Amino acid sequence: MAPEPNEDDGRWQEAGDHATSETIPTDAIIRGTDVVKEYETGGQIVRALKGVDFGIAPADFVAVVGPSGSGKSTLLNLLGLLDVATSGDVRLRGRDVSTFTDRERTRKRKETIGFVFQSFYLIPTLTALENVEMPRMLDRTPTKTRQRARQLLERVGLGDRLDHYPDELSGGQKQRVAIARSLINDPDIVLADEPTGNLDRDTGDRILELFDELRRDENVAVVTVTHDDYVAEAADRVVTLIDGRIRETESRRANFEEGPDP
Amino acid sequence: MNPLRWLVGRFPTLALARRNLSRATLRSALAITAVVIGVVAIGAIGTGGEAFKQDQLEAYEGFGGTATVEPDVQFEDGNLTNTELSDGDIDRIRQAAGSATVLPVHEPAGSFVQTQSGTLLFRARVKGLENPGEFYEARNGTMPDNWRRTIVIGARIADQNDLEPGDRLRVNVTDEFDRSFEIAAVLKPQGFSAPLGADRTVFVPASEFESGGYEQAIVRVDTTTGSVDAATQAIEREFNAREQLVRVEQVQEQREQFTEFFGTVNQFLIGVGAISLLVAAVTIANTMLMAAIERESEIGVLRAYGYPKRAVVSLLVAESTILGVVGAAIGAPLALGIGMAINQLLLGDPFAFTAAGLRYVGIGVGFGVVTALVAGLYPAWKAANKRPVEALD
Ligand SMILES: Nc1ncnc2c1ncn2[C@@H]1O[C@H](COP(=O)(O)OP(=O)(O)O)[C@@H](O)[C@H]1O
Ligand SMILES: [Mg+2]
Numbered sequence: 001m002a003p004e005p006n007e008d009d010g011r012w013q014e015a016g017d018h019a020t021s022e023t024i025p026t027d028a029i030i031r032g033t034d035v036v037k038e039y040e041t042g043g044q045i046v047r048a049l050k051g052v053d054f055g056i057a058p059a060d061f062v063a064v065v066g067p068s069g070s071g072k073s074t075l076l077n078l079l080g081l082l083d084v085a086t087s088g089d090v091r092l093r094g095r096d097v098s099t100f101t102d103r104e105r106t107r108k109r110k111e112t113i114g115f116v117f118q119s120f121y122l123i124p125t126l127t128a129l130e131n132v133e134m135p136r137m138l139d140r141t142p143t144k145t146r147q148r149a150r151q152l153l154e155r156v157g158l159g160d161r162l163d164h165y166p167d168e169l170s171g172g173q174k175q176r177v178a179i180a181r182s183l184i185n186d187p188d189i190v191l192a193d194e195p196t197g198n199l200d201r202d203t204g205d206r207i208l209e210l211f212d213e214l215r216r217d218e219n220v221a222v223v224t225v226t227h228d229d230y231v232a233e234a235a236d237r238v239v240t241l242i243d244g245r246i247r248e249t250e251s252r253r254a255n256f257e258e259g260p261d262p
Numbered sequence: 263m264n265p266l267r268w269l270v271g272r273f274p275t276l277a278l279a280r281r282n283l284s285r286a287t288l289r290s291a292l293a294i295t296a297v298v299i300g301v302v303a304i305g306a307i308g309t310g311g312e313a314f315k316q317d318q319l320e321a322y323e324g325f326g327g328t329a330t331v332e333p334d335v336q337f338e339d340g341n342l343t344n345t346e347l348s349d350g351d352i353d354r355i356r357q358a359a360g361s362a363t364v365l366p367v368h369e370p371a372g373s374f375v376q377t378q379s380g381t382l383l384f385r386a387r388v389k390g391l392e393n394p395g396e397f398y399e400a401r402n403g404t405m406p407d408n409w410r411r412t413i414v415i416g417a418r419i420a421d422q423n424d425l426e427p428g429d430r431l432r433v434n435v436t437d438e439f440d441r442s443f444e445i446a447a448v449l450k451p452q453g454f455s456a457p458l459g460a461d462r463t464v465f466v467p468a469s470e471f472e473s474g475g476y477e478q479a480i481v482r483v484d485t486t487t488g489s490v491d492a493a494t495q496a497i498e499r500e501f502n503a504r505e506q507l508v509r510v511e512q513v514q515e516q517r518e519q520f521t522e523f524f525g526t527v528n529q530f531l532i533g534v535g536a537i538s539l540l541v542a543a544v545t546i547a548n549t550m551l552m553a554a555i556e557r558e559s560e561i562g563v564l565r566a567y568g569y570p571k572r573a574v575v576s577l578l579v580a581e582s583t584i585l586g587v588v589g590a591a592i593g594a595p596l597a598l599g600i601g602m603a604i605n606q607l608l609l610g611d612p613f614a615f616t617a618a619g620l621r622y623v624g625i626g627v628g629f630g631v632v633t634a635l636v637a638g639l640y641p642a643w644k645a646a647n648k649r650p651v652e653a654l655d
Binding site: 077080082083102103106107109110111114115117119121123124125126134135137138140142181185 | 272274281282560564565567570651654
């Protein structure tokens with residue numbers, strides 16, 4: 001079922017490819033064309049992404065898989081506006097992100113993107129509820145924020161753990177708090193870099209189910225990186241990265257059933 | 263909403279900062295201690311110094327119309343010459359100074375004083391006067407009228423050696439006399455800068471001295487009728503027309519010199535205090551750098567979630583400033599307490615703060631807070647400019 005890799009199907013989905021250009025959703029949130037990312041370390045240049053195309057539509061559920069070092073985190077950092085591409089075109093709702101200042105990128109992140117990390121990164125001095133509120137703590141809307149945070153924690157099944165501190169929660173519970181946090185700004189995309197990497201299989205499965213439910217209920221696209229195959233089962237699309245190139249894109253969603261193959 | 267929640271909602275940065283500090287309690291406490299030391303150093307040195315100055319200036323109060331005349335001692339061919347004022351010199355001073363009171367003083371080079379039990383009063387000086395009642399008032403006992411066989415002593419000597427009128431002291435002056443005297447009176451405290459250093463002096467009647475020479479003369483003008491400037495000039499004209507024979511100095515000038523000298527010393531001491539605040543700044547900068555490194559990934563999360571650099575800087579600077587504010591809040595009452603103790607000691611009233619003295623406490627507090635704030639800037643700037651990707655790994 002995996003097609004022979006070539007220049008064309010080495011690209012992930014719709015963008016920048018004449019054969020699939022009709023399938024590009026007009027409402028794509030973020031899209032990249034021929035994106036290259038290089039790192040310079042000690043005079044040596046490492047090419048982490050060697051020209052990839054991607055696009056994320058609303059309520060997409062995309063799994064990114066591939067061996068360690070293949071560029072998955074790099075790709076997510078670009079999607080999350082945490083880093084800028086070395087070359088290629090990355091557009092957020094049609095605007096070229098390379099023209100953004102650091103301040104603009106920061107604001108766009110706040111408006112558009114939620115993050116979930118492998119190591120949770122909860123703030124130990126804040127309760128579960130406060131951790132969820134954290135991204136909005138500087139907004140002067142404490143009552144509204146609190147309401148929403150409570151609602152989200154209830155949604156992820158932690159309605160009875162609001163005032164617990166992170167060290168009083170299990171790994172799975174911490175990740176649920178982090179997922180609730182990622183949704184507090186009502187983002188369009190949640191980016192999760194190996195969210196189940198520190199969890200046992202059952203807990204990880206439940207986290208992914210949660211992602212699947214949330215992207216429907218909250219109308220949010222989810223892009224999750226993982227090296228566990230079972231994670232990919234739940235996704236609409238699976239993107240396989242190998243050595244900085246997209247080797248395989250498997251689409252399960254009806255409107256992408258055509259796939260990128262010519 | 264309860265008030266605490268309201269505050270947190272209102273000033274989230276401060277609330278976050280406070281909690282972050284409570285994470286490394288010991289480290290925060292050490293940084294605060296450094297600020298406390300700095301604030302106390304500046305505040306206590308400042309108020310203490312002011313109290314000391316006040317004490318001294320009070321001591322000068324009574325000497326507004328006073329000048330001292332001393333022979334301008336020369337050192338020639340291995341010998342000291344012009345070491346004394348003669349009776350004739352004293353007469354000339356009296357004539358020149360007009361209505362002024364002139365008090366010739368014997369200040370013998372070799373002398374000692376002993377109590378009846380034989381204890382030596384090391385720090386006591388012996389001076390011979392004709393009529394101390396012209397110049398001093400008694401704190402205890404009465405100033406003798408026709409002074410021949412008794413002595414009067416300074417307040418400090420009396421206090422340090424538990425002496426009172428009626429006690430006896432043995433006074434030995436080389437080449438002059440060695441005998442025991444009854445104390446007639448203890449003088450009112452005069453302050454250490456009073457002419458003759460009266461507080462540490464044992465005054466004996468001038469008639470005890472055989473020699474005719476005096477080491478010093480005190481000239482006092484009643485400032486309501488005469489001018490000490492005029493008297494000073496007249497004495498200068500009388501003696502120093504051709505060559506410098508005597509040195510005439512007004513106590514007022516000495517007071518100014520003292521104030522100036524004291525200002526320099528105090529500035530130096532406060533400089534030392536300021537250095538301790540510099541040390542506090544280093545401590546705080548170090549504390550904040552460590553905090554920034556420890557919390558790198560956490561700060562990365564804040565940045566990823568859309569906290570602008572400015573917010574991260576505010577958060578960390580708020581933390582360091584809280585250290586300064588807490589340090590100052592502890593340091594200020596401590597400095598005031600020490601100031602009160604010094605006031606009590608020197609001025610006899612714990613609340614005798616001067617505006618200048620209190621200003622030093624204010625300066626200490628201000629510097630403490632500002633130092634902490636400034637010390638937090640660099641670590642905060644550094645943390646905020648770390649790219650979130652690098653911070654998250
Ligand atoms: N900050 C960086 N500096 C230098 N090289 C990096 C940096 N981040 C990633 N790389 C390199 O880029 C490649 C892709 O890394 P990454 O995206 O983290 O892979 P993955 O997440 O798939 O394991 C690897 O070769 C890695 O060593
Ligand atoms: Mg990775």
